Structures are given as C-alpha cells and as structure tokens.
Amino acid sequence: MRASAPLTSCLLASLSLLLAACSAIGPDYQRPALPDLPAQWKDQGSWQAARPADQLPKQSWWQLFGDETLNQLEQDCIAHNATLAQALARLQQAQALAGSHAAATLPSVGAGMSASRSRISADRPLSNYNSPNSSTIQNDYKPTLSVSYEFDWLGRVRRDVESANASAEQSRADSENVRLLLTAQLASAYFQLRQLDEESHLLQASIGLQEKVLHLTQVRHQEGLDNASALATQQAALQAAQAQLSLLGNQRQQQQDLLATLSGKPAPALSLSPGSLPTQLPAIAGGLPAQLLERRPDIAAAERAMAAANAQIGVAKAAWFPQLTLSPSYIGYESAQLAKLISAPALVWALGLQASQTLFDNGKTRAGVNYAEAGYQAAAASYRQTVLQAMQESQDALSTLHGLSEAGTRQQQAVDSQRKAYELSLLRYREGLDNALTLAINQQNLLAAQRLQSQLRGSQFVWSVNLLKALGGGWQASATN
Numbered sequence: 270m271r272a273s274a275p276l277t278s279c280l281l282a283s284l285s286l287l288l289a290a291c292s293a294i295g296p297d298y299q300r301p302a303l304p305d306l307p308a309q310w311k312d313q314g315s316w317q318a319a320r321p322a323d324q325l326p327k328q329s330w331w332q333l334f335g336d337e338t339l340n341q342l343e344q345d346c347i348a349h350n351a352t353l354a355q356a357l358a359r360l361q362q363a364q365a366l367a368g369s370h371a372a373a374t375l376p377s378v379g380a381g382m383s384a385s386r387s388r389i390s391a392d393r394p395l396s397n398y399n400s401p402n403s404s405t406i407q408n409d410y411k412p413t414l415s416v417s418y419e420f421d422w423l424g425r426v427r428r429d430v431e432s433a434n435a436s437a438e439q440s441r442a443d444s445e446n447v448r449l450l451l452t453a454q455l456a457s458a459y460f461q462l463r464q465l466d467e468e469s470h471l472l473q474a475s476i477g478l479q480e481k482v483l484h485l486t487q488v489r490h491q492e493g494l495d496n497a498s499a500l501a502t503q504q505a506a507l508q509a510a511q512a513q514l515s516l517l518g519n520q521r522q523q524q525q526d527l528l529a530t531l532s533g534k535p536a537p538a539l540s541l542s543p544g545s546l547p548t549q550l551p552a553i554a555g556g557l558p559a560q561l562l563e564r565r566p567d568i569a570a571a572e573r574a575m576a577a578a579n580a581q582i583g584v585a586k587a588a589w590f591p592q593l594t595l596s597p598s599y600i601g602y603e604s605a606q607l608a609k610l611i612s613a614p615a616l617v618w619a620l621g622l623q624a625s626q627t628l629f630d631n632g633k634t635r636a637g638v639n640y641a642e643a644g645y646q647a648a649a650a651s652y653r654q655t656v657l658q659a660m661q662e663s664q665d666a667l668s669t670l671h672g673l674s675e676a677g678t679r680q681q682q683a684v685d686s687q688r689k690a691y692e693l694s695l696l697r698y699r700e701g702l703d704n705a706l707t708l709a710i711n712q713q714n715l716l717a718a719q720r721l722q723s724q725l726r727g728s729q730f731v732w733s734v735n736l737l738k739a740l741g742g743g744w745q746a747s748a749t750n
Contacts, residue, residue: 293424294590295583298431298576301649330742331456333551334730338541339459342532346455347448349533356447363440370433373426376418376595383411410610411617413601419594425587432580439573445566453738455531457731462524464727465517466543468720472514475716479507482695482712486705499705506709510716546726553736564741571655575648578641585641588634591626659739666736673729680722687715 331343347353391404421427486503489495529539597619604615627634694711697703 293427293431293583294586295424295428296579298579300572301575301652330737331452333553333737334456334547334733335551336459336547338544339456342455342459342528343452345532345534346451350451350531351533353444353447353451356444360437360440360444363437367430367433367437370430373419374421374430376416379415379417381413381415381601383409385409408605408607409603410605410607411601411603412610413599413617415597415599417594417596417598419592422593423587423590425584425592428580428583428587432577432584435573435577435580439570439577442566442570442573446570449566449738449742451531452742453734455528456734458524458527458531460546460727460730460734462521462528462541463544463546464723464730465521465524467545467723467727469514469517469521469543470545471716471719471723472510472517475712476507476510476514479503479510479712482698482705482708483507485699489705494701495705502709503705506713546730550729550733553733553740565655565659565739566741568652568655568659571648571652575645575652578645578648582638582641582645585634585637588627588637591624594623594625595621596623597621662739663736666732666739669732670729670736673725673732677722677725677729680718680725684715684718684722687711687718691715 329343331339386406386408389405389407391402393402395402419426483500483503486495486500490497490500525539525541526536528541529536532539598621600616600618602610602612602615603617604610604612609615691708691711691714694703694708698705698708
C-alpha cells in the first residue's frame with residue numbers, strides 16, 4: 270500500500286485538474302439587452318461634449334465651482350461622515366466574505382498532535398483464556414496532517430466564488446454611490462445657504478433704504494406734505510422687510526446645521542460667515558446618453574447585483590448532482606517510542622473519497638433553483654430601471670438648467686427695468702410729484718425682482734450639482750466600472 274500512495278496522489282491531482290477544466294454549471298453571465306438609447310439629449314443648449322481624457326478625479330467634482338469653503342466642507346464630509354464610514358465598513362465586510370468563499374477553491378489542511386500514556390488492566394477480558402494476561406503501560410505519540418477538499422466537478426464552488434466577488438464589487442459601487450449622494454447633498458445645501466446670504470444682503474440693503482425713505486416720510490408728514498396713511502404704508506413696508514429677513518435667517522441656520530451634520534460635526538460647532546454664490550457656473554460635460562453606463566456608480570452596483578444573482582443559479586442547480594469530497598484523509602506517524610516516531614514503520618495514512626446525493630427532498634432543490642432564477646430576473650429588472658432613472662435624472666437636469674439660463678437672462682432685464690422705475694420714482698418723490706405709496710410699491714417691485722434673480726442663480730447652482738450627480742459625479746469613470 271505504501272508503494273501505491275504516490276500513484277494515488279497523482280490520480281487525485283489529475284482528477285482535480287480535469288474537474289477544474291470542466292465548465293461550471295448554470296448560465297454564463299451576460300448583460301441584458303437594453304432599449305435603444307437616444308443619440309443625444311434634448312435641450313442641450315451650450316453644454317460641451319464630454320471627453321474621456323479629462324483628468325478631473327471623480328471624487329473631486331465639486332472643485333469645478335472654485336469655492337474653497339465648499340472644498341473644505343466636502344473634504345470633512347469624506348473624512349468624517351458616519352453614513353459614508355458605514356458604507357465603507359460594509360465594503361470591507363463584502364470583501365472579507367468574498368475571500369472566505371474563495372478559500373473553498375483550495376484544500377483545507379489541518380495539523381494535529383496527540384500524546385498519551387495508558388495502562389492496560391491485567392484482568393481485562395480475553396477471547397482465549399489459555400493466553401497469559403498481564404498489565405501493560407505504554408505510550409502513544411501521533412502527529413498527523415489532515416486534508417479535506419471538495420472536488421468542484423460541476424463548478425458549484427466556482428459559481429459561489431463568482432457570486433461573492435460580484436457582491437463585493439457591488440458593495441464597492443454602493444459605497445461610491447453613497448459618497449456621490451452625500452457630497453452632492455452637501456453641495457446643494459451649501460449653495461442654498463449662499464443664495465440665502467445673497468437674499469439677506471439684498472433685504473438688508475433694502476431695509477436701509479426703506480429706513481431713509483421712512484425718515485423722509487416722517488419729515489414730510491410733520492411738514493404737512495404727506496398724510497398719516499403714507500407714513501403708515503412706509504412703516505408697514507419696513508416691518509415686512511424686517512420680518513422676511515428674520516425668516517431668511519432661520520432658513521440659513523437650518524442649512525448650516527445640515528452642512529454640519531453632513532461634514533461630521535455637531536450642529537452648534539459649525540459657523541459659516543456670510544458669503545455669496547460663485548460668480549460663474551462651471552462648464553459641465555454632458556456627454557452622450559449611452560455614456561452614463563460608464564459613469565454612474567448606482568448603475569454599476571445594479572449590474573454587479575445581476576451578475577451575483579446569475580451565479581447563484583449555478584449554485585442552486587448543483588444541488589441536483591452528487592457532491593464529491595476528499596474526506597477524511599490524513600498522513601502522519603504513530604509510535605510508542607518518541608525516538609522512533611519519524612520512521613518508515615511508524616508511517617500511517619488514510620485516504621477516502623465521499624460522495625453524497627439527496628434522492629428525495631419533496632421539491633426543495635427545484636424551489637431553490639426557481640428562487641435563484643427569480644432573483645436574477647428581479648436584479649435584471651432593477652438594472653433596467655436604474656438605467657432609465659439615470660436617463661430621466663440627467664435629462665431633467667439638462668432641461669432645467671437650460672430653462673433656468675433663459676429665465677435668468679430675462680430676469681436680469683426685469684431687474685434693470687425695475688431699478689430704473691424705482692430710481693425715477695424716488696426722484697419724483699423727493700420733488701413731491703409721487704406719494705409714498707407709489708415709492709413703496711416700486712421699492713417692493715425692485716426687491717421682488719432682485720430676490721427672484723438671486724433665487725434663479727441659486728437654483729442654477731443647485732441644478733448644476735444635480736446634473737453632476739446625474740452624470741455620475743464627473744466624466745472620469747470610477748474604479749468600479
């Protein structure tokens with residue numbers, strides 16, 4: 270038997286190689302066909318064509334806006350946000366699980382050692398009473414090396430590893446998507462805060478002007494040139510503007526608290542000085558609709574989920590066939606004397622091949638296959654829906670920005686007209702040609718036009734963030750694609 274051991278090992282090795290060369294059970298993964306995508310976006314306006322050679326890192330898309338305060342907040346978000354840290358921890362779990370599944374492709378090897386000293390009774394039962402019986406004390410030393418291995422003759426293990434690796438890649442894409450969503454939410458909140466700053470600045474300037482007009486109205490009232498109604502009207506306009514300023518302050522505080530939470534700080538710990546929106550909108554590469562598939566992490570995650578579900582079909586189908594396992598098997602030495610432990614006479618080994626097959630399970634295996642196939646269909650539908658949703662978000666952002674750009678141009682003209690009307694009314698009021706009510710109306714009209722202009726600019730920056738998010742955070746593809 271010792272002479273046949275090398276031959277047996279060679280046969281087992283050959284069998285393993287042969288089985289590994291067999292195709293794995295279950296369908297090979299292929300991306301599903303999608304409906305024909307449009308050749309270009311509607312209402313592209315002046316958006317430039319995307320260039321794959323752009324060197325802007327995907328995770329730093331917010332640097333396009335050139336705002337140092339925003340850049341610092343985004344860095345704090347990436348470094349300290351608890352939601353992102355949770356997503357990265359889940360990624361580490363998925364990677365560790367994939368490594369655990371990959372370990373099944375190689376044999377499991379264990380080592381053991383036993384040592385004992387025992388005394389055999391002199392009065393023990395014997396099968397032959399004519400034989401002498403005596404007490405014996407003996408040692409037993411036995412080191413062993415054991416091996417257990419499942420022959421992957423159907424590719425069940427390979428499909429299981431394939432599924433685990435796809436799930437790990439999905440988790441990586443999910444973490445990238447969480448990063449994108451959080452940084453986009455922070456940028457939107459920041460631009461809303463700056464838009465409120467601009468509105469507050471306009472209101473403060475208007476309040477200062479209204480206070481001067483109120484003083485002038487009080488003088489005219491004392492001189493009998495204006496009645497009490499004109500004075501009350503101007504006082505009401507001033508008080509309304511002051512109330513609006515208080516409301517804007519409350520809204521700004523809420524946005525600042527949100528920025529604190531997103532950047533990983535307690536709300537009372539963050540205090541941002543008043544500022545303004547950037548002077549210009551960034552040039553954003555819209556690209557072609559089909560290129561979304563290369564850029565969005567949520568699409569990558571949905572596609573990897575589909576690959577994992579596809580591999581699970583093979584794992585489920587393998588239950589219909591026998592499972593071949595090399596177990597138990599070991600090689601070692603056994604001797605009563607420690608000095609003679611490592612010697613040819615003390616060599617011991619055992620080799621066994623186990624095959625197990627369920628003959629009747631009342632439809633359990635069939636149900637498992639149906640479950641896996643339905644899981645793949647659900648993942649494929651989710652992938653298609655994610656692609657369509659990405660198309661909708663990108664088209665909505667492009668169309669909205671195009672509309673906001675046209676509205677902003679017209680609103681600038683409206684502001685210029687209202688400013689001229691107010692300046693003319695103020696001049697006429699000083700000359701006594703207009704009353705305080707007419708001046709107050711022109712004041713409010715100018716303020717409303719300026720505030721709408723500020724709101725439009727704020728919306729343009731917020732929707733620029735939405736477009737960047739819809740496009741996957743920038744042109745350059747992430748490591749998950």
